[in-house]
Amino acid sequence: MNTTTQLIPSVWQRLMALVQTDASGESVLRKFLGGIAPPLMGIIIFLGIWHVSASGIHTSLGTLPGPVAVMKQADNLYQEYRNEQVREASFHERQKNRKAEFMASNPGEEFSEIKYTGQPTYLDQIFTSLYTVFVGFMLGTVIAVPLGILCGLNKTIQAALNPLIQIFRPVSPLAWLPIVTLVVSAVYISDDPMFAKSFLISAITVTLCSMWPTLVNTALGVASIDKDLLNVSKVLRLSTRTKVMKIVIPSSLKLIFTGMRLSLGVAWMVLIAAEMLAQNPGLGKFVWDEFQNGSSQSLERIMVAVFTIGFVGFMLDRTMHSLQQMASFGQRTE
Amino acid sequence: MKPAHSTRPGYLEQSPAVKARFDKIKQREVILEVRNLGKRFVTAQGEVDALRDINFSIHRRELVCVIGPSGCGKSTLIRILAGLENHTSGVALLDGKPIDGPGQDRGMVFQGYSLFPWLTVKKNVMFGPEMKGHGWEQAEREANLWLELVGLSKFSDAYPHQLSGGMRQRVAIARALVNEPRILLMDEPFGALDAQTRAKMQSHLMEIWRNIDVTILFITHDLDEAIYLADRILVLKPNPGEVHELIEVPVPRPRSPAQFSSPEFLATKARLEELIHPAAKAEKNEAEEEQNGTPHLIRFTNVNDNVE
Ligand SMILES: Nc1ncnc2c1ncn2[C@@H]1O[C@H](COP(=O)(O)OP(=O)(O)OP(=O)(O)O)[C@@H](O)[C@H]1O
Ligand SMILES: [Mg+2]
Numbered sequence: 001m002n003t004t005t006q007l008i009p010s011v012w013q014r015l016m017a018l019v020q021t022d023a024s025g026e027s028v029l030r031k032f033l034g035g036i037a038p039p040l041m042g043i044i045i046f047l048g049i050w051h052v053s054a055s056g057i058h059t060s061l062g063t064l065p066g067p068v069a070v071m072k073q074a075d076n077l078y079q080e081y082r083n084e085q086v087r088e089a090s091f092h093e094r095q096k097n098r099k100a101e102f103m104a105s106n107p108g109e110e111f112s113e114i115k116y117t118g119q120p121t122y123l124d125q126i127f128t129s130l131y132t133v134f135v136g137f138m139l140g141t142v143i144a145v146p147l148g149i150l151c152g153l154n155k156t157i158q159a160a161l162n163p164l165i166q167i168f169r170p171v172s173p174l175a176w177l178p179i180v181t182l183v184v185s186a187v188y189i190s191d192d193p194m195f196a197k198s199f200l201i202s203a204i205t206v207t208l209c210s211m212w213p214t215l216v217n218t219a220l221g222v223a224s225i226d227k228d229l230l231n232v233s234k235v236l237r238l239s240t241r242t243k244v245m246k247i248v249i250p251s252s253l254k255l256i257f258t259g260m261r262l263s264l265g266v267a268w269m270v271l272i273a274a275e276m277l278a279q280n281p282g283l284g285k286f287v288w289d290e291f292q293n294g295s296s297q298s299l300e301r302i303m304v305a306v307f308t309i310g311f312v313g314f315m316l317d318r319t320m321h322s323l324q325q326m327a328s329f330g331q332r333t334e
Numbered sequence: 335m336k337p338a339h340s341t342r343p344g345y346l347e348q349s350p351a352v353k354a355r356f357d358k359i360k361q362r363e364v365i366l367e368v369r370n371l372g373k374r375f376v377t378a379q380g381e382v383d384a385l386r387d388i389n390f391s392i393h394r395r396e397l398v399c400v401i402g403p404s405g406c407g408k409s410t411l412i413r414i415l416a417g418l419e420n421h422t423s424g425v426a427l428l429d430g431k432p433i434d435g436p437g438q439d440r441g442m443v444f445q446g447y448s449l450f451p452w453l454t455v456k457k458n459v460m461f462g463p464e465m466k467g468h469g470w471e472q473a474e475r476e477a478n479l480w481l482e483l484v485g486l487s488k489f490s491d492a493y494p495h496q497l498s499g500g501m502r503q504r505v506a507i508a509r510a511l512v513n514e515p516r517i518l519l520m521d522e523p524f525g526a527l528d529a530q531t532r533a534k535m536q537s538h539l540m541e542i543w544r545n546i547d548v549t550i551l552f553i554t555h556d557l558d559e560a561i562y563l564a565d566r567i568l569v570l571k572p573n574p575g576e577v578h579e580l581i582e583v584p585v586p587r588p589r590s591p592a593q594f595s596s597p598e599f600l601a602t603k604a605r606l607e608e609l610i611h612p613a614a615k616a617e618k619n620e621a622e623e624e625q626n627g628t629p630h631l632i633r634f635t636n637v638n639d640n641v642e
Contacts (some may be wrong), residue, residue: 228448231418234436236465236513246465250452329451329495 013219065300070307073300081121091116126308129271129282132199136206136268141260143207144214148256149248151215152222169212173270176208177277178199202271202280210267217259221252253327261320268313285308340376345601347585351524356582359393359565365517365549366415366607367391370424373575383574384410388424390580392517397543397550399564401557403610407575408553412519415551416442428516438466441510443520447502449494455505456481456490463515480508483542500531504538511542517549524559533591536562542590557606562589569609578609 001205026034047067065073078315099111120128151158161270184201229251233243249256275284290298348356373385384407386599392398400408413419414454415426426433449458456477463473481487484504494502503523510518524532536559543550554560560567561583569578584598593599 007408226446226448228444228446229450231416231436231442231444232448232461235416235420235440235442236462237436238465242465246461247450250450253452329493 031298032225051176059299061294061299062296065303068126069300070303071265073297074304074307076297077122077301077304081123084118084121088116088118091118122286123306125282125286126312128199128280129275129284130312132202132275132280132282133206133264133267133271135199136203136271137210137260137264139209140202140211140263140267144211144263145218146257148215149222149244149252151219152225152244152252153244153248154174158219158223161244165212165215168208169216173205173209173273174277176205177274180204180208180292181278198278198280201278202274202284205274205278206267206271209270210263213262213266214256214259217255217262218252221255221259222248226249254324254329257320257324257327263315263325264320265313268309268316322330343583345581345584345598347598347601348582349586349598352561352584352586355563355587359396362394362396364391365394365396365429366551367427367430368415368424369427371411371414371421372423372425373407373414373419374422385414385421386574386576388575388577390577392549392551395543395547395549396565397539397540397552397563397628398566398568399560400551400568401554401555401560401606401610402569402570402575402578403572404555405571406570408555408570409521410575411570412442412521412551412553416440416519417515418442438462438513439516441515441518442522443503443510443518445508445522445525447494447499448504449502449505449509451494454491454493455486455497458494458505458540459509459512463508466513476512477508481505483511483545484508484538498531499527500535503527503535507539507542511546511548515548517551520550520552522555524554525554532559538590539563544588557603557610558594561585561602562591562594567606569606571609579604 019027021027051066051068054064054066058111095114099113102109102111146160151161181201184197184204188197188200225248229247230243233247238246250303271282272284272287274280276288279285279288283305287302288303290301366391368388371385371388372383375384388411390398400411401499402408410419414421415433417433417440433440434578450461453461456474459480460470460473463476464470468476478487478490481490484507486501486504486508487542489497491502494505506523507518512570524535527535535604539550540563542548552560552563562585564583567581569581569582570576571578581602583602585593585596585602586598
């Protein structure tokens with residue numbers, strides 16, 4: 001036997017390791033299957049029920065599509081995106097050629113480029129939604145974290161803000177939207193707007209609806225700092241600024257991230273409704289447009305959107321969970 | 335059998351060596367002086383005299399323990415000395431200057447370690463010097479020095495949650511000492527540790543105290559700990575918190591666990607018990623008598639099938 005075979009286990013050895021029992025007396029393979037089987041089963045049963053019951057529901061847009069039709073539609077949307085990419089590439093190719101010709105015949109003159117304006121594809125819409133929710137959420141965080149720190153540090157400010165927080169927290173995006181629309185239209189007047197109005201309206205609505213969990217959790221985190229840690233800062237005679245930066249924020253980071261995770265969840269949920277009404281070119285508008293279109297494919301496309309929204313929301317939550325984990329310094333989080 | 339009181343020296347009797355040591359200590363400069371110190375809390379239930387008319391002084395490099403039943407104001411006293419709480423009467427002088435507010439000339443070690451969980455061991459210790467404006471390199475050098483002194487050089491890059499309780503408390507001690515305080519104030523620092531770790535930490539603390547120029551005020555409610563560590567023990571009594579007695583511990587130095595059964599140690603302990611648990615002692619005797627008089631246990635078994 002040479003050394004390589006000793007260092008690198010053969011396929012057979014690896015397979016054997018899978019059926020070997022580990023510390024708890026269960027085989028590794030069985031443990032793995034035990035972890036993956038129930039969720040897999042849940043999904044299969046769900047797809048089964050959906051498949052069977054969908055064919056029996058007839059809507060004004062035709063029969064409710066089953067899983068297979070929705071899958072096909074997802075592929076279809078992806079193909080549309082690929083086609084659009086090809087079209088855009090050929091457009092740029094043509095423009096490049098035209099520019100070369102133009103420069104050759106009129107040297108020294110400015111060539112006026114034409115911006116490509118293709119249809120936004122499904123992927124573009126996903127990214128618009130992500131961008132909008134990110135801006136709205138960040139704006140909310142930038143407002144909520146400092147306010148939360150103030151609340152946590154100062155009982156009077158806490159008492160002053162508490163009723164406002166309690167009243168505004170449960171307000172639905174649908175109620176905010178008209179106000180935000182009117183205010184943005186009145187205040188945001190510019191000849192060359194940096195942001196589209198619909199984008200701003202959606203983002204600000206997201207901010208208004210989603211900032212509360214961050215605010216509440218930050219205040220809680222700051223208020224519940226170990227008193228002895230604050231005493232350390234007193235013994236060192238730290239300035240308030242240093243105290244906040246070096247002690248208050250780090251020690252409440254875990255709860256700040258918990259709040260941000262909840263906020264991001266709310267933000268993503270609210271965004272779809274906001275986009276629908278504000279006509280911001282994202283997933284919400286996509287769903288609305290399909291609903292208005294009423295073509296034979298509309299229901300399938302809306303269902304693809306539903307799964308996309310769910311999946312993106314899930315990924316956002318996982319990301320925030322990792323951040324939360326990093327901020328908890330050895331303590332476990334749910 | 336009756337304890338042979340006559341063969342033991344009373345806690346007031348000191349061997350010539352111990353006496354000479356105390357004479358030497360008393361010649362040293364006074365670091366901390368407390369005069370007629372009082373603290374009255376005003377609460378919704380009314381006024382509470384947590385401390386009343388406390389008088390004592392601590393000499394340089396002395397190790398003084400404060401002991402007393404729960405609620406007698408030990409924590410309040412040390413918090414006042416740390417400047418974390420205001421007193422309502424009298425004065426506390428550090429190097430002759432009245433204490434008003436916290437400062438780096440007093441290092442504080444809390445029962446709950448209170449390390450920064452988001453910083454490594456080394457950065458925890460570096461925190462004070464850095465905030466003082468020492469540069470990164472100097473702060474790091476100082477931190478390394480003190481971590482070596484508490485025997486934690488190997489763990490300087492670990493995070494507090496990766497350390498045992500005893501190790502964390504050693505980091506907390508290093509973090510307090512790195513600021514080179516005139517006096518180290520410790521509020522039941524080993525209270526949360528198991529007996530074995532606690533014993534190790536006691537030896538460790540004495541080792542540190544021997545090697546560096548620091549004065550220590552140490553709160554505990556463990557009588558053995560107080561006698562083992564202290565030059566003098568300040569005994570407080572509750573409601574209101576007043577000085578019961580200031581005992582000069584007659585156990586010679588260097589101390590070792592073997593001395594726990596020495597006559598001086600036992601005499602001192604007996605005196606402390608007397609001061610702190612007079613009522614509890616009487617209760618215990620009563621309970622014992624009752625047990626001896628009437629056994630309460632009923633046997634649900636045959637007399638012949640003994641398990642022993
Ligand atoms: N902030 C406060 N407000 C009102 N009363 C207080 C306050 N802090 C302490 N006290 C009271 O002062 C007395 C002394 O409290 P302190 O915490 O100093 O006792 P202690 O000797 O440290 O007790 P323990 O051994 O349990 O730690 C107690 O009666 C307590 O109820
Ligand atoms: Mg206490």
